[in-house]
Amino acid sequence: GQSLEQPSEVTAVEGAIVQINCTYQTSGFYGLSWYQQHDGGAPTFLSYNALDGLEETGRFSSFLSRSDSYGYLLLQELQMKDSASYFCAVSTDSWGKLQFGAGTQVVVTP
Amino acid sequence: DTEVTQTPKHLVMGMTNKKSLKCEQHMGHRAMYWYKQKAKKPPELMFVYSYEKLSINESVPSRFSPECPNSSLLNLHLHALQPEDSALYLCASSQGSRTSGGNTGELFFGEGSRLTVL
Secondary structure (H helix, E strand, O other): OOOOOOEEEEEOOOOOOEEEEEEEOOOOOEEEEEHHHHHHHOOEEEEEEEOOOOEOOEEEEEEEOOOEEEEEEEEEOOOOOOOEEEEEEEOOOOOEEEOOOOEEEEEEEO | OEEEEEEOOOOEEEOOOEEEEEEEOOOOOOOOEEEEEOOOOOOOOEEEOOOOEEEEEEEOOOOEEEEEEOOOOOOOEEOOOOOOOOOOEEEEEOOOOOOOOOOOOOOEOOEEEEEEEE
């Protein structure tokens, strides 16, 4: 079967660093994406890893290890606006069809 | 223009009504998607259109009927829905490719149509 596992909730204070882990088991793997979704909003793309290694985009970084079927999203210098749900998602075909994890609710406190 | 536009934003319908959700993108993307999302849950894939042809139907009940009139438009026709179909319906598009080189892992989502079935 297909599955993606990520923690359900993480709480941290402003300025802290948070790492959200994602392990996956899917038939077909083209890459691992991360999306942010605020309450009432649409998912927005954060990053994509097709190859092993670290991708850095501003305060957010994403890592992939294909051999371990594992990736993570690193959120640095947390801000209140980072409070949202974060989804890892596996691309299972060349078109970009995504299989989403259950999501991690990140709560940032003052 | 990097937007995916969905209408209506909110829709309330009875179980005997027929309604349609509309989605439009002008990014030249060749893949378009319908996802359904319940509160506190991840988006669930319903349909995928690639080059205006239905390529994936994730065993969606026939009361949901997708249509892709052209490369920029995607519709979802709704008929005889059930209260459990109440959800946020998200349209998305991607650059897509018949080869893996075109896959950037990025879907562009619209703001969604929030559907309530009474």
